[in-house]
Amino acid sequence: MCAHKSSVPDNITEEYYQISLAILDSFPKYRPPLDLFVFKEDVCQLQTYSRKGQRLTNEQVEEINNLCQTGDLFVSRSDHPVYSKHICKQLDLVLVDANLKEAEIADIFFQALPARLEEFFDQPVQAVYERLDADIMVLTEYLNEDQHRIKALMRRLKTAHTLPNHSMNTAVVGLWLLFRTRKELRRRDLDRTAQGLFLHDLGMSKVPQFIRDKTVPLTKEDREKVVAHSLTGARIMGKLGIKHDEIMQCILEHHERLDGSGYPRKTADQQISSIGQLAAAADSFCAMITDRPYAKAMEPAEAGRELVKAERLYNRKYTMLLAQAFVTGTF
Numbered sequence: 001m002c003a004h005k006s007s008v009p010d011n012i013t014e015e016y017y018q019i020s021l022a023i024l025d026s027f028p029k030y031r032p033p034l035d036l037f038v039f040k041e042d043v044c045q046l047q048t049y050s051r052k053g054q055r056l057t058n059e060q061v062e063e064i065n066n067l068c069q070t071g072d073l074f075v076s077r078s079d080h081p082v083y084s085k086h087i088c089k090q091l092d093l094v095l096v097d098a099n100l101k102e103a104e105i106a107d108i109f110f111q112a113l114p115a116r117l118e119e120f121f122d123q124p125v126q127a128v129y130e131r132l133d134a135d136i137m138v139l140t141e142y143l144n145e146d147q148h149r150i151k152a153l154m155r156r157l158k159t160a161h162t163l164p165n166h167s168m169n170t171a172v173v174g175l176w177l178l179f180r181t182r183k184e185l186r187r188r189d190l191d192r193t194a195q196g197l198f199l200h201d202l203g204m205s206k207v208p209q210f211i212r213d214k215t216v217p218l219t220k221e222d223r224e225k226v227v228a229h230s231l232t233g234a235r236i237m238g239k240l241g242i243k244h245d246e247i248m249q250c251i252l253e254h255h256e257r258l259d260g261s262g263y264p265r266k267t268a269d270q271q272i273s274s275i276g277q278l279a280a281a282a283d284s285f286c287a288m289i290t291d292r293p294y295a296k297a298m299e300p301a302e303a304g305r306e307l308v309k310a311e312r313l314y315n316r317k318y319t320m321l322l323a324q325a326f327v328t329g330t331f
């Protein structure tokens with residue numbers, strides 16, 4: 001016998017989410033996109049309430065609303081793909097849903113943010129930027145509540161090489177480095193660094209795909225186009241009126257190297273900002289761990305070790321942290 005619904009057995013919450021009102025409200029009211037279940041206290045079991053896409057009556061809509069308020073409405077975790085696809089479109093729901101596990105939220109971020117990035121890379125205009133930025137702010141709010149949440153994201157770095165995936169990976173790795181190296185981090189600095197990391201390669205979206213996909217060494221002209229991406233990205237953001245230091249440092253400095261051999265300005269050592277140095281380490285690491293048209297993916301631990309060796313190019317403070325984390329598997 002079940003004493004109270006707050007004592008919903010663990011075997012049920014393992015397989016089902018108790019659904020919050022905010023999520024229910026975000027579904028099409030009369031046709032929820034997934035099966036709904038109701039908790040029956042007398043038998044201490046879940047029973048099917050309605051099936052995916054089934055048309056509900058006004059009375060049923062009201063009833064499920066009440067069931068939801070009393071914590072008696074559930075969806076199956078086997079419907080996670082539908083559920084997460086839905087939340088992706090309204091990402092701030094992850095902040096109010098107490099029933100999602102950290103790993104599930106990390107999956108949702110990895111689904112939602114690359115899709116938003118792709119939209120902005122295709123169409124870098126104000127309205128699209130605002131949608132992307134709203135979702136980046138959901139991520140920073142989520143991480144600001146508990147920096148340890150970044151660990152679940154670090155375990156999910158994408159391996160397929162696309163510009164949105166690479167941008168997502170670089171943001172996650174860069175923010176992890178930021179958390180590990182900054183004791184007192186203001187929310188504003190976190191936000192701007194996140195924006196910069198996500199957009200560090202914005203200018204690459206203007207480099208023709210056939211150049212990005214080349215498996216043979218680039219011609220001089222191709223290389224000039226690739227090298228221009230730092231300045232192109234900064235120009236696009238400038239046109240949108242967004243010129244915060246951290247954003248510009250990520251975009252303009254992620255290819256600068258400590259020995260002055262980088263681009264576009266060939267700045268060296270302390271001339272490169274701390275955020276620029278962090279972005280350089282995160283960017284190179286994330287490039288190395290995915291298959292690119294011209295190079296095979298490396299194991300993350302190996303990539304970390306290679307970067308440590310390249311101490312004339314990268315700040316060891318960052319590369320050592322990456323190597324240690326991926327060699328030991330502890331974030």
Ligand SMILES: [Fe+2]
Pocket residue numbers: 200201229254255
């Ligand atoms: Fe780049």
Ligand SMILES: [Fe+2]
Pocket residue numbers: 166170200201283287
């Ligand atoms: Fe990059």
